[in-house]
Every structure is written in structure tokens, then in C-alpha cells.
Amino acid sequence: MKNGVADGRADDSRAVPSPRDSESEAPPLSEDNLFDALSSKRGRYVLLALRRADGPVEIDDLVETVASWETGKPIDLVSQDHRKRVLTSLRHSQLPKLAMMGLIEYDETTVERDSYAEQADPYLDIAAARDQNVDL
Numbered sequence: 490m491k492n493g494v495a496d497g498r499a500d501d502s503r504a505v506p507s508p509r510d511s512e513s514e515a516p517p518l519s520e521d522n523l524f525d526a527l528s529s530k531r532g533r534y535v536l537l538a539l540r541r542a543d544g545p546v547e548i549d550d551l552v553e554t555v556a557s558w559e560t561g562k563p564i565d566l567v568s569q570d571h572r573k574r575v576l577t578s579l580r581h582s583q584l585p586k587l588a589m590m591g592l593i594e595y596d597e598t599t600v601e602r603d604s605y606a607e608q609a610d611p612y613l614d615i616a617a618a619r620d621q622n623v624d625l
Contacts, residue, residue, distance in 0.1 A: 518590060518605050526590050527609060531575070532583050533616050534558050535600070536592060536609055537623060545601040552576045561622040 518526075527533055534555045539546055556575045557564045584600065587593040591605035617623045 518608050522590055523609060523612070526587055526592055527612055527616070529583060530559070531555055531578055532587055533613060534623070535579065535583055535587060536602075536606065537613055537617055539593065539600060539602045539606070540610065540613065545599040547599055548576070548579070548595070548597075551600055552579060555579070558620075558622045558624075 527536075535551065538551055538554045538558075552572055552575050553564045553567075556567045556572050559575070560567050560571065584593065584595050588595055588603070591603050592609060593606065594601055594603045
């Protein structure tokens with residue numbers, strides 16, 4: 490074929506960069522996906538904590554921040570049970586969902602912002618301004 494697609498070679502001028510390619514600007518998330526990601530308070534707290542940190546965050550530190558903001562208490566007053574519930578929710582629900590949308594990257598020990606995270610920032614500013622438990 491003329492552009493090389495039939496034989497498995499794509500024309501370089503038509504190649505589309507991956508949204509996770511750090512050298513390319515991420516295309517916008519759909520409003521539905523963005524609002525879905527921000528619909529959970531825990532999800533918003535994760536994104537706010539990562540933005541505040543401006544770099545990778547240990548999952549244990551993230552759990553403490555989220556648990557403290559949820560309860561409105563200093564972390565030393567938050568029960569171990571509540572911290573475990575937050576950890577379970579983050580590992581099994583919030584982190585995979587946010588990662589699937591390109592808002593975060595994570596592994597067993599750390600979490601950090603990903604290519605789409607900046608697109609959530611204006612909405613996070615509004616949410617943080619309305620939440621008296623968040624200290625930025």
C-alpha cells in the first residue's frame with residue numbers, strides 16, 4: 490500500500506504520539522471522564538495531595554493525608570481502622586481509576602501525577618476552596 494500500512498509500516502508523518510509521551514502535550518480528557526474522576530472525595534484528596542507535594546509521594550504518606558483530611562483531625566487522632574479503610578480504597582478503587590484516566594502513575598510504594606493531572610487543577614482549586622479540612 491502507498492503509505493506502508495498494509496505491510497505493517499506506518500507513515501511517520503501520520504504517527505500519533507502516545508498521550509503518556511512526556512515530550513508531547515496530553516490531549517484533553519473528556520468532561521465526563523474528568524468529572525467521573527473528581528466525583529469521589531478520596532480521589533480529589535489524592536490529586537490535591539499530589540499537587541501539593543509536587544513530586545512522588547509514598548503511599549503510606551498519602552493514606553495519612555487523605556485520612557486526616559477526611560476526618561478533619563490530625564493524623565495521630567485518626568484510628569488505625571480508618572487508615573486501613575483508606576488504604577484499601579486507594580489500592581483497590583481510587584488509584585487504579587485515576588491511573589486509567591492518566592491522572593496519576595503508581596506502583597506498590599509511590600504515587601505521582603501523570604500527564605493529564607494538570608487538566609484537573611482548576612476543578613481541584615474550586616473543591617479545595619470549599620473544603621475546610623484541606624490544608625494546601
